[in-house]
Amino acid sequence: MSEATPVQRPRFGASMDIRYADEVASFAEFLRGFDLNHVELRAGYLDVRANERDAERLRAVAEEFDVTYTVHGPHLDVAPGNVNERLREATVAATKEAIELAAAIDAGGVIVHGGSVRTRYPDHVREHTREQAVQTLRECAEFAAEAGVPVCLENQRDKRETRRHTATPDRLAAFLDDVGVGDEFLKLTLDVGHAKATGVDYRRFVERFGDRIRVAHLHDNDGTEDAHEPLPSFRSVAADIDAPYNVLEMKSRADVERCVGASDA
Numbered sequence: 001m002s003e004a005t006p007v008q009r010p011r012f013g014a015s016m017d018i019r020y021a022d023e024v025a026s027f028a029e030f031l032r033g034f035d036l037n038h039v040e041l042r043a044g045y046l047d048v049r050a051n052e053r054d055a056e057r058l059r060a061v062a063e064e065f066d067v068t069y070t071v072h073g074p075h076l077d078v079a080p081g082n083v084n085e086r087l088r089e090a091t092v093a094a095t096k097e098a099i100e101l102a103a104a105i106d107a108g109g110v111i112v113h114g115g116s117v118r119t120r121y122p123d124h125v126r127e128h129t130r131e132q133a134v135q136t137l138r139e140c141a142e143f144a145a146e147a148g149v150p151v152c153l154e155n156q157r158d159k160r161e162t163r164r165h166t167a168t169p170d171r172l173a174a175f176l177d178d179v180g181v182g183d184e185f186l187k188l189t190l191d192v193g194h195a196k197a198t199g200v201d202y203r204r205f206v207e208r209f210g211d212r213i214r215v216a217h218l219h220d221n222d223g224t225e226d227a228h229e230p231l232p233s234f235r236s237v238a239a240d241i242d243a244p245y246n247v248l249e250m251k252s253r254a255d256v257e258r259c260v261g262a263s264d265a
Helices: 023-033 043-048 055-065 087-105 125-148 169-179 193-198 202-212 234-241 253-261
Strands: 011-015 038-042 069-070 110-112 114-119 151-156 163-166 186-191 213-218 245-248
Touching: 011 023, 011 069, 011 234, 023 038, 023 055, 023 114, 023 253, 038 043, 038 245, 055 069, 055 087, 069 163, 069 245, 087 110, 087 114, 087 125, 110 125, 114 125, 125 151, 125 169, 125 186, 151 169, 151 213, 169 186, 169 213, 186 193, 186 202, 193 202, 193 213, 202 213, 213 234, 213 253, 245 253
Parallel strands: 011 038, 011 245, 038 069, 069 110, 110 151, 151 186, 186 213, 213 245
Antiparallel strands: 114 163
């Protein structure tokens, strides 16, 4: 947002999953009915509903319903650390496209992933994959600085057969150090569900990274899988994190209603 029109923070809203058939305007109206004022657009959703990608139309929706945006960069079938350089470059190009859209609609940031590697691969492959992912994030963050909108690196959940480069505070810190871009345009997204499914208390990320956390992804699970269930305590969790943008990541409108309706606010 421009300096002339400061954002009222914190903002609370929800993410537009690829499963959704809603138009952005319809979803914004739905959220406003619950006094939520933020929409996170997801690249996958926009890829299958290209008519919703128009920046002028999105700005009009934001003005009509008084909502702000964040944009989740491409992550379906995307590997920031792809060992094939042309495919890695394609990930960078697709993310830059998301950054350009975010800048055009005054979005608060672009959520990006740090990638992963199969644990069964030998050391030299794991090392190469991580180096590729670091290069991808570096290029995206540098482009974000040119565009004037930050990328927000998200902690992903670990899996038994997959090592995620950002799953724990230590790994995330080491990854950020290797990317080597300042914190003005390389921010963080704290996903509390991913932390829980990894066995990490989300407050450890808050203690470690504090003001660098720009976006909070709010959902719940039983600790064994990334179920994206409603999180009734989302407002108290958001207060712990103190991020400018707080996003419910649910699988349906009904789940958003369950979450907000049972809120402890």
